[in-house]
């Protein structure tokens with residue numbers, strides 16, 4: 001059985017699963033979505049390990065890669081790169097809540113789960129379509145994707161990774177990570193702009209016909225490691241399934257009970273993976289879209305108006321400092337069911353930086369906020385401001401003796417708000433995705449815990465280790481020993497030239 005994908009902006013722009021992985025973005029600027037979302041009886045998956053679930057999910061979404069290749073991909077990606085035997089362990093909190101820890105991989109953020117698999121998925125896709133070209137991966141990052149992509153593709157023959165991050169928009173540890181690499185085929189530039197500028201630049205490089213042509217003549221094609229690539233999204237489905245089963249196994253719930261999941265959200269990729277899994281039949285309840293002070297998404301969820309005409313606020317959760325969430329486009333496609341409509345909305349977004357969700361008929365003009373949100377049933381949209389983030393880090397330490405990072409804190413804070421507001425009988429269970437290790441954001445975490453913030457990163461890690469009773473993660477111990485290069489700045493207008501000169505070494 002095959003699985004095809006088509007663009008969110010044109011249903012007749014159809015490609016195979018392998019092509020969807022290789023191309024990243026559809027040629028019309030849309031994103032690839034599966035033609036059908038498969039359904040499964042997940043109750044029969046309860047005894048499966050993380051790797052087993054990964055194999056089944058890849059086989060469903062990327063069947064043309066074949067069983068053998070998929071087994072090898074899973075082995076390479078999840079065999080020994082993660083420091084926890086469960087890969088993504090579940091940790092119980094008080095009040096029928098739990099954290100899903102997604103940061104036990106090489107770069108200490110959840111992006112590792114998908115980016116550990118992506119290089120192997122791409123390589124397998126190349127084999128399947130008989131593609132001989134070298135692949136240059138362009139990536140905009142708000143901090144975590146960049147290093148995870150560099151790590152995933154480091155030293156992989158036939159691949160190069162060029163990362164663009166906002167010069168003043170990432171944490172010190174994140175910048176240090178990106179400026180410490182041992183392979184020549186990966187490099188990161190600090191862009192003079194914010195994350196949205198980086199993301200726009202990358203999207204326009206993809207649509208730069210002259211650039212593609214020049215690259216093509218030297219046997220290079222561009223691709224993406226951002227969550228616009230379906231190969232990034234699909235691996236993120238795995239941990240929703242394993243977490244659900246882990247909670248059942250721990251006796252926290254019975255199979256079939258609805259599990260609410262709160263997702264710290266930026267580009268909407270992680271949330272979307274949960275949305276797919278829910279549609280596939282996993283008993284998930286409400287998906288909580290947790291934003292930070294850049295609350296474009298929460299406003300959209302409440303009003304149906306997506307308006308990015310506002311200043312980007314630099315917060316303590318930089319990986320969520322995003323005004324244009326690219327994966328919302330996939331969600332809109334699945335909810336509205338019309339590529340024509342999505343295309344119109346995306347054109348409006350490009351032109352006016354805003355769009356208004358169409359109501360079913362203009363006759364329903366007098367729509368209240370209520371009925372708009374009903375159209376997107378099953379999601380709860382809210383944000384946590386900086387004060388709530390700080391308070392949540394302190395409270396979680398006090399109540400649960402766990403130190404969480406500021407992104408995870410957004411997820412916990414918004415989940416608690418949801419709990420207070422929803423009129424449940426108190427029996428619902430909440431899973432909060434813990435997207436980064438607190439060691440990546442020591443300054444914020446130490447201040448939230450009312451501690452002094454030492455000057456150097458190394459001292460900050462030590463302080464956090466003492467307070468939290470956890471040891472400094474191995475990748476950071478290693479980082480402390482390596483010499484980081486100076487960050488290299490670049491203007492947006494010079495990005496295409498940077499790509500050309502970097503491509504010579506790929």
Ligand SMILES: *Cc1c(COP(=O)(O)O)cnc(C)c1O
Nearest residue numbers: 144266267268269270319435436
């Ligand atoms: C990328 C990231 C997010 C946001 O995830 P999206 O899939 O972009 O919504 C949240 N937290 C952390 C730590 C991240 O790195």
